[in-house]
Amino acid sequence: MNIRVRYAPSPTGFQHIGGIRTALFNYLFARSGGGKFILRLEDTDRARCDPVYEQNLYGTFVWLGIHWDEGPDLGGPVGPYVQSQRTDLYQRYVQELLEKGRAYRCFCSTERLEKIRTEREAARSPETGYDRHCRNIGGEESSRRAAAGETFTVRLRIPLDRGNVTRFTDKLLGDIEWKNSDINPDPVLLKSDGFPTYHLANVVDDHLMEITHILRAQEWLSSVPLHVILYDALGWEPPVFCHLPMVMGQDGKKLSKRHGATSIDEFRRQGYLPEALLNYTAFLGCSYEEGRDLYTAEEMEKLFSLDKLNKAPAIFDYKKLEWYNGQYIRMKTSEDLAALSMPWAQDLFGKSGEETTAEPAGPTEEQKTLYTEAMDLVRERANFLPEIPGKVGYLFSEPVPPAPEEFIPKKSDLASAVSLLRMGKELISAFFSGGKSVSDEEAERIVKEKAEKENVKLGDLLMPLRVAITGSRVSPPLFASIRLLGAERCRQRIDAALTACSTLLSILGG
């Protein structure tokens, strides 16, 4: 069988985790079986559609690197792929359903429908939906009223003979049976403005686009019985249904904004990498190889299978996603990581010469090189892109001078801090002897030797030096920082620290 699957979003909101999980599973399923992945825009709810959401859809998938084979932008053999451009088609099938008696016109006004709703509510009636008022209007009368210009909708006639049930099989959930009396009573297929509803357009398009498998969120499961009736009414074979497990927050409730970011734009703004989001999303309801978490897109394409889907709901774990993000940051080259984190780094590079220009000037070539080199210092220490610039800020501007006490090692005093800082200054000269910086391994050897010779603890020697150079007791690797800053800037920082400590020492002493 030639697999054909689709992602069929309505452009009525921003792309979020649930949506991209559906798209990704369809995409992986198509790729795993050498099939086609189709994008179809279900824009029949005209009031709620907005081009902004359509742009967001395209932007999101470009960013994620998910490509479809046929779609509104690419075209294809069964287009157009936008439902609002297919209204003639739907009307043709509505006509067929009317002729077969499988659908009927409803002439009820919105006021009437609203009235029965409020009356039922007042009476606390368990009945909901349409009361099938127009179900038995004869064909002739119906055609006459339509021809006379009365407004109408077209409704699906749900079979209600005694014992009527609708059965279907879901690939994941198994055999499912619905009493027809429990199905939405005669749902609207065609609205009074001539536009189809979701049900009609979805079924007609899945058939005409030769969709073989429907993989979508479980919230659509309740629509399947009426879709099955519609397929039958049109004399068509339904595709394979496969409703994906729900995605929940840690509290077991459906994932929503309360749990954290859900829209893809938000993840992007927070500095997530597309690879991390994709890799993690691929796990929301599917298992791959035992004990393995990291997969390239190509690997997932090979491994994905409907048999690996889980029935149990998937729990969205932001901590795990953060872990993935960290892992993908570790895999980046310095050039890529610098480019990716650059949007958050503008404050590092200062403003342009003229004070009046509000725009940051952007990095000079020299700053760009330094920033790129600095990526080696933070790659292992950042889980999010926006964290990166802050961690290397001390390479670009002088750190806020720490209070003199900050330079004092444990169980030591200010006088020792001063002598340790002086030793630190000598180390700088040793690191750059001959005008070139030594390797980080060599620097380490030199420091150890110095500590031994001066009879001080290695940690005590390094601590004040680290604070002077980086402005903090906790920092990226010290020797690499020194190497990137160069001898001159390091000496200046140590001198500043020495001045602060010596001044305080003389005040205290004198």
Ligand code: GLU
């Ligand atoms: N337009 C529906 C949505 O917004 C499509 C549901 C389906 O896949 O059938 O998700």
Ligand code: ZN
């Ligand atoms: Zn009616």
